[in-house]
Amino acid sequence: MVRDLVMPKLGLTMTEGVLAEWRVSPGQPFKTGDVLVVVETDKIASEVEADSDGVLIETTIPVGETVAVGTPIARWSADGSGAAPAPVNGTASPAVEAPAPPAKAAPKTGPLPAPLRDGERVLSTPLARRRAQDLGVDLTTLTGSGPRGRIKMADVEAAAQRPVSTPAPVSEPALSPVAALAGERSKPTTMQATIARRLTAAKRDVPHFYLAAEAEVSELMALREKLNADAEPGSPRVSMTHLVLAAVGRALAATPDVDRVWDDSTPGGEILSLGRGDIGMAVDTPRGLVAPVLRGGARLPLDRLARDAAALTERARNGRLSAEDFEGGAITVSNAGMHNVTFMTSIINPGQSSILGVGSVRSVFRPDESGAPVLKRELGLVLSADHRLFDGVAALAFLNRIIAGLERPLRLLRTA
Structure with missing residues (x-):
């Protein structure tokens, strides 16, 4: 039977996705767990796995198209029935872009929607926005051919090829410094390409500034040792990351103005107050670094925070995160302390307003009030903040609240 x-739907708020890559070709069999297709949202690229064995009969949506949730994108069957016979000469026929389903096709007659003006949100696909940025095309001057006037990648490329009456002088594009170098080349994975694109845009478009400080964590380390010694069997061990997450959460609850992000999807931008106390946490996985969101981390008691963070980390490393796991949060904690670095300056994740880079604990001698050397255990911290939302005083106050929680760790045992 053909299905x-x-x-x-990869997340609660997902309404559409970009078909980024087919991993199975028409006529090719697949097994349960095989990756069939890669779907990209504005958050992540997700691999969609088969939940049963079968044969892909045909793809009905070409790569690069934006598709609403629930729209058929391919046909398959469990036994291969309905599949087109292989070509007699044994060569595969060239891939042809399948037309969009009739319900989604643009009308052939009637007036096209007018170009969007300032003050209106530009309806465009993620690939169209990316292509427009690459080609220097102003989306507000285009007429979209998609549903409700949505601008598609083809519209952008067509606009880029149209001659203009008075072209401005264009300088020769600079040759990449690595273009002529010899060596083995390979394409990045979908996740690598997504991370590269998003972080490049974040570093370019978000005005970062940085504050560095050290927290004295001798009491914190002692508390962690005691908590783990007294822990119930089977409960997760409290890590330094968990304690830093708790300190950030308490500081976030005490300064709710920090739980805001900048939305530049409208002319002039808007400030969005989240107010949920969600915290992102960077996790190193075999597929690359990801930063899922710990829900309500600012209000969780420490034992619950440790359990939820451990479960989120396990899902991340097993590749079981959904798009919903990346939604929300104004701040991320990125702990590199296990790699023996003193300080780490991080790039703010797209859609957030700050990130805390955490270094390793160092034993250093500091003079006391009388000038005598005293051994201290210090943790290096660097807060990267969005200058559109923070001034130096506000960012410093937030960082000092985090340090206070780390240096007086009994506060972390209280719920916010």
Whole structure:
């Protein structure tokens, strides 16, 4: 029996996704757990796995198209029935872009929607926005051919090829410094390409500034040792990351103005107050670094925070995160302390307003009030903040609250 493969809903707020890559070709069999297709949202690229064995009959949506959740994107069957016979000469026919389903096709007659003006939100696909940035095309001057006038990548490329009456002088593009170098080349994975694109945009478009400080954590280390010694069997061990998350959470609850992000999807931008106390946490996985969001981390008691963070880390390393796991949060904690670095300056994650880079604990001698050397255990911290939302005083106050929680760790045992 032939069945439809539909665009999956990868998160509660997901309404559409970009079909980024087919991993299975028409006529090719697949097994349960095989990756069929890569779907990209504005948050992540997700691999969609088969939940049963079968054969892909045909793809109905080409790569690069934005598709609403629930829309059929391919046809498959469990036994291969309905599949087109292989070509007699044994060569695969060239891939042809499948037309969009009739319900999604643009009308052939009637007036096209007018170009969007200032003050209106530009409806465009993620690939169109990316291509427009690459080609220097102003989306507000285009007429979209998609539903409700949505601008598609083809619209952008067509606009880039149209001659203009008075072209401005264009300088020769600079040759990449590595373009002529010899060596083995490979394409980045979908996740690597997504991370590269998003962080490049964040570093370019967000005005970062940085504050560095050290926290004296002798009491914190002693508390951690005691908590783990007294822990119930089977409960997760409290890590330094958990304690830093708790300190950030308490500081976030005490300064709710920090729980805000900048939304530049409208002309002039808007400030969005989240107020949920969600905290991102960077996790190193075999597929690359990801930063899922710990829900309500600012209000969780320490034992619950440790359990939830440990479960989130396990899902991340097993590749079981959904798009929903990346939604929300104004701040991320990135702990590099296990790699023996003193300080780490981080790039703010797209859609957030700050990130705390955490270094390793160092034993150093500091003079006391009388000038005598005293052995201290210090943790290096660097807060990267968005200058559109923070001034130096506000960012410093937030960082000092985090340090206070780390240096007086009994506060972390209280719920916010």
